[in-house]
Amino acid sequence: MSEVYAARRTRLRERCNAGGSAAALVSRPANVRYLAGAAPHGAVLLLGRTEDLLVCSDPPEDRPAQAGPDASLPVRALPGPGGDPAVAATGLAEAQGAESLATEDHHLTVVRHRAMRSVAPRLHLTDLGQAVEQLRVVKDEEEISCLRIGAEIADQALGELLESILVGRTERHLALELERRLVDHGADGPAFATSVGTGPNSGRRGHRPTDRRVEEGDFLSVCLGATYRGYRCEIGRTFVIGTSPADWQIELYDLVFAAQRAGREALVPGTACRDVDRAARQTLDSAGYAEHLPALSGHGVGLEIDEDPQLAPAAMGKLDACVPVTVEPGVHLPGRGGVRIDDTLVVRPEADGGPELLTITTKELLAL
């Protein structure tokens, strides 16, 4: 794996050099992990003029072991407690003879940035911007394989829940049970806070589970994901409780299903991100639900659960092959509830069979 991380650092270094910086300091944890294989708490990565270094606040023996750190990358631990690795790394960059250092200004706080300026006043600090996030958008097959395993785990956890009795249990209990099952099946942990919504809470994006109990006739919507080797996927499904869904439930479900399918079918390399959003959104818009739609129809996933690209009306850019995204339209009607259907897919050329669906739990309307 070491070569993978070294190759990623080389690509970043080329970008930095093209931008006029001989050195870069990466502080955002997911970015550190992407380039170094691990991100011990508080660690920063210095891409130096003469040497790359992982700078940590704790001595290595106090840090819990992490998956896949890059053994070829030298680690420098701060001598005592309370020091800031970003400030120390800035001093090291200057000592290596760099004249400018590109930093992640969307992650560094004003106070840290000031301390970095004052420790190396001759060093010119520039903004690295989202250069690492951009490198992270297109995944390699190793990364996709982690997402695929995570999706299998989420499918298993969800499938087991559906076999159990649901009526009378609270949203909070169901969410906890799902998270336990994710770990049982080998996840590092949940990819985000599991959302379970019943009745009037169903269909609401990011709903935090409450003590409301599942009742006969409810919509039940569930959104969960597994983290596997750091990679985070997402699946969302909506079910109906009881034997016979009401007409409005069937109509709303069919509509959201059609919108989600339209979004999935738009996942073709070269398609504008906003066009994927429009494909999903216009189905719901034209049925009169424009007021009840979330701000986006999907987003990238990877080392973080919400990455570029955004599938939203004002999104810029086009889809590339090997970009994993969610497609997750939904409608929530205040006081009544609603439907969300959410898959993680990988954009693939049509010659390779089109979008690869990672979350394969059925999207039929199940009556449980």
Added chain:
Amino acid sequence: MSEVYAARRTRLRERCNAGGSAAALVSRPANVRYLAGAAPHGAVLLLGRTEDLLVCSDPPEDRPAQAGPDASLPVRALPGPGGDPAVAATGLAEAQGAESLATEDHHLTVVRHRAMRSVAPRLHLTDLGQAVEQLRVVKDEEEISCLRIGAEIADQALGELLESILVGRTERHLALELERRLVDHGADGPAFATSVGTGPNSGRRGHRPTDRRVEEGDFLSVCLGATYRGYRCEIGRTFVIGTSPADWQIELYDLVFAAQRAGREALVPGTACRDVDRAARQTLDSAGYAEHLPALSGHGVGLEIDEDPQLAPAAMGKLDACVPVTVEPGVHLPGRGGVRIDDTLVVRPEADGGPELLTITTKELLAL
């Protein structure tokens, strides 16, 4: 409750005015919650020249209900997605006629700060520093009551775990089971990632649970906490598995117990924070474990699990009454394991009976 939040904002306003700022922008979520009663995702609080406002990115109906928001505080939602409430609030501060605005530079990123400067170029941005964190150090009885209930919940969850069979179960399962029990007993959720360490992993601060199974003869150390109405407490205990602890285990346990007691007994209003640390640390130092000690012996708790004051060798300041802190010395011997004992207590005057122990699970060395 509304008056409590209004009174807190008045105290902060007085500090700001004394520092020469007519307005302040609070962005750190725990600080927003402390002053406004709730912190919807991304929301910031403007203490304006003419009016206080909670500025949110989402329209209120999309936000999940939260405990105890201050109904007297006007809420302003941004019209569309993608806007930054901090930038919008900066514009509102200028529109209210403020000439300077104090901001939380230890929380704002460089990018946000730049955007705030450019939206209101005539407004002078100053650093509010940790003014709100300082207000949060001394708790009122309502806050302490939330911590007390959280501690009871953690004690219950731990007590139930001890009644179950432990040998053969993994650290990860035990941690998940504890978190489920916390929620069962009414916690909002865990106060931090529950830590369970067995055998060589025992006694390690912040150990992330692994798939190692509990074995006969192991030390088992557990650290957990409940969040109750936003307030976070912490308890840590170490047990021995099997009927007869080894001599080294008994000796190490007695030593850490003595250190922890010394730390607890030093919790007197007016005592220097570093002296509490020294009380706990010197017991372990003089037994020859100086190399194996964590950087601090305890810390404040409240809306965040790690607040001021720090009980550490270089800490400044003295303890006040009504400050809740942890006392959590430990020794971890690489390859062998170790012991940590961790309580949450409230500093009280001796006339009121001295420090109030919130986490009351026994600290005898239990053989399970």
